Amino acid sequence: MSEPLLSVRDLVKDFPVKGGLFGREIDQVHAIDHVSFDIGAGQTLGLVGESGCGKSSTGRCILRLIEPTAGEIWFAGRNVTAMLGDELLALRRDMQIIFQDPYASLNPRMTVGSIIGEALIIHRLARDRREFTDRIVELLETVGLGPDHMLRYPHEFSGGQRQRIGIARALAVSPKLIVCDEPVSALDVSIQAQVINLLEDLQDRLGLTYLFIAHDLAVVQHISTRVAVMYLGRIVETASSAELYARPLHPYTEALLSAVPNPSPRAKRHRLHLEGDVPNPIRPPSGCHFHTRCPIRQLPLCSTEKPVLKETSDGHWVACHLRG
Amino acid sequence: MAGSTHASVTADGIAAVTAAPSVRPVTPGFEAWRRFRRHRLAVAGAVVLALMVLTVAIGPTIWRVPINAIDFSAQVAGPSLAHPLGTDSLGQDLLARMLYGGRISIAVGLVAMAVAVIFGTLIGAVAGVAPGPVDAGLMWLTDLFLSLPQLPFLLLIIYLFRHSLTAIVGEQLGIFILICIVIGGFQWMPVARLVRAQILSLREKEFVEAARALGASTSRQVVRHILPNALGPVIVAGTIYVAQAIIAESTLDFLGLGFPPDVPTWGRILYDGQNYLDIAPHWALFSGGAIFVTVLAINFVGDGLRDALDPRKVI
Numbered sequence: 001m002s003e004p005l006l007s008v009r010d011l012v013k014d015f016p017v018k019g020g021l022f023g024r025e026i027d028q029v030h031a032i033d034h035v036s037f038d039i040g041a042g043q044t045l046g047l048v049g050e051s052g053c054g055k056s057s058t059g060r061c062i063l064r065l066i067e068p069t070a071g072e073i074w075f076a077g078r079n080v081t082a083m084l085g086d087e088l089l090a091l092r093r094d095m096q097i098i099f100q101d102p103y104a105s106l107n108p109r110m111t112v113g114s115i116i117g118e119a120l121i122i123h124r125l126a127r128d129r130r131e132f133t134d135r136i137v138e139l140l141e142t143v144g145l146g147p148d149h150m151l152r153y154p155h156e157f158s159g160g161q162r163q164r165i166g167i168a169r170a171l172a173v174s175p176k177l178i179v180c181d182e183p184v185s186a187l188d189v190s191i192q193a194q195v196i197n198l199l200e201d202l203q204d205r206l207g208l209t210y211l212f213i214a215h216d217l218a219v220v221q222h223i224s225t226r227v228a229v230m231y232l233g234r235i236v237e238t239a240s241s242a243e244l245y246a247r248p249l250h251p252y253t254e255a256l257l258s259a260v261p262n263p264s265p266r267a268k269r270h271r272l273h274l275e276g277d278v279p280n281p282i283r284p285p286s287g288c289h290f291h292t293r294c295p296i297r298q299l300p301l302c303s304t305e306k307p308v309l310k311e312t313s314d315g316h317w318v319a320c321h322l323r324g
Numbered sequence: 325m326a327g328s329t330h331a332s333v334t335a336d337g338i339a340a341v342t343a344a345p346s347v348r349p350v351t352p353g354f355e356a357w358r359r360f361r362r363h364r365l366a367v368a369g370a371v372v373l374a375l376m377v378l379t380v381a382i383g384p385t386i387w388r389v390p391i392n393a394i395d396f397s398a399q400v401a402g403p404s405l406a407h408p409l410g411t412d413s414l415g416q417d418l419l420a421r422m423l424y425g426g427r428i429s430i431a432v433g434l435v436a437m438a439v440a441v442i443f444g445t446l447i448g449a450v451a452g453v454a455p456g457p458v459d460a461g462l463m464w465l466t467d468l469f470l471s472l473p474q475l476p477f478l479l480l481i482i483y484l485f486r487h488s489l490t491a492i493v494g495e496q497l498g499i500f501i502l503i504c505i506v507i508g509g510f511q512w513m514p515v516a517r518l519v520r521a522q523i524l525s526l527r528e529k530e531f532v533e534a535a536r537a538l539g540a541s542t543s544r545q546v547v548r549h550i551l552p553n554a555l556g557p558v559i560v561a562g563t564i565y566v567a568q569a570i571i572a573e574s575t576l577d578f579l580g581l582g583f584p585p586d587v588p589t590w591g592r593i594l595y596d597g598q599n600y601l602d603i604a605p606h607w608a609l610f611s612g613g614a615i616f617v618t619v620l621a622i623n624f625v626g627d628g629l630r631d632a633l634d635p636r637k638v639i
Contacts, residue, residue, distance in 0.1 A: 060533075063537055065533055065536055065537060088539075089539045092537065092538060092539035093539075095537075096537060096538075097533075097534070097537045099530045099533070099534065100530075101530060104529055104530040104531065105530035105531050105533075105534055106531055106534075107531040107535075107548075107549050107552075107553070108531075108553065108634075108635065109552040109553055109633075109634070109635060110548075110549075118535065118538060118540070118548075119538045119539075122538055122539050122540055122544070123539065153635040155635065166534070169534065169538070172538075173538070
């Protein structure tokens, strides 16, 4: 692969847990634990995992919406983690985000036009009123909405339409990379397909690169070039989309895949049930984070040694002592 | 915004959108006015308030009885043709005194409310977005003001500044400014807490995060995204402050810290009248009624404003 558009190296994010008499930091939530990955220009990396595994935090760290504790993020040869002031403002034109909840992500007191147009004002992308309006109309049409929607308020739209407005807002600055933070999880299944198709269509037309965060593997398989599976702040397996779905190596990936519903009624299903809950990220298990729930664990190895990502075949990496 | 019913956002939302005519030339301000007009109680409140203001503004030029004409032959007399609202214990005409006093009371109520709301919003907004130490400092200040013994403190402030201020701008205006600042200065704390709490919760919302991702400065996030959504409770609190300020002003008069005893205000008339409730109920009734009606009207206007400014609300 040529020079990747986005490189994440050893990203760490610990959230402080405050408590006690004077609100001291008494503990830390280890949300992201040395995560590294690359995304090539025009590609889509699917990032999957359960709730609380750190996938959304990863997306927000890349955009510097939250400050990473350690690690480096490189975007088109520039170090994102070291950016300040104007440089960071300029970065906002290259990277955008689409949120999960289309109801919470649009300001209820602003018209759709001013929501989409805000980026044009902040970055001075329109010379006059006419250009400003034309650009908003163009963006609305890009996402399949009409010019008459400009003066309406977000509550007048359905979930899918709102998500389109969110996409138009992200596109206003003509970004190169869009972090899609579970963009379809809150939508009806029929609407999900429409929004996914819109995202793919936009990628073809505008040459966008996506970091696509989701907990639904079926959705990710459809849109992703590569997929990375996260568990408790670590990437446990990463491979091309086809490879991962055909030959999952990590037992956690297997369990996730076995949970995807199969539309064929005659298909024989082999469900792999995981025992217990996700452990507390304040005190993650020793060794392999997954060893407390793993069906194939071998103690004491798995509970003492931290597995590293190893390449098993071309582009297929897995962090497991037994399958690596 | 408890108890408000928001528009449903599913199928009928789409229908409304698709059935819409082409671009409507409507500015947000005009839209708010259109929504306000549909709020019947608010319009009634606005009309009553406008009438009250008009009455006290031009009333004294029509009802030309002097406010301090003493008539011992008509002490504590009930309403009559000569004295439509009756007289007080000195036989002074209550209508004339109410018209004159209304100017002071309404002005004090509105200005003190504005002082409290503006100052409280400012402190709360700064505390809500500022880093830890500044936030903690401002909240200590708020707690300090809440725990101060207010009356002795008011006494001290007015005693200290009354003469220097009245020397500059004249007796009545000086006392007016002092009273508004003092009353407003002791009512901003709940607003500050309210605004700070709203900001702390709103700044974690995704639409504010989206603004951050677009590169919006902190002040832009607060002014464009956070404050407009925090406005509802502040407006309601503000309307209640008008009533409190009118009453507080009368308390100051009562203690001899406000306007001189010969200057009538609604609060003062109410205080004076309460001793005569059994023999001259009209005295307290009309002044109390005037305060009540004004406060109620402002409250309805506040309710209407809050709803008109919230586009989610179906009116």
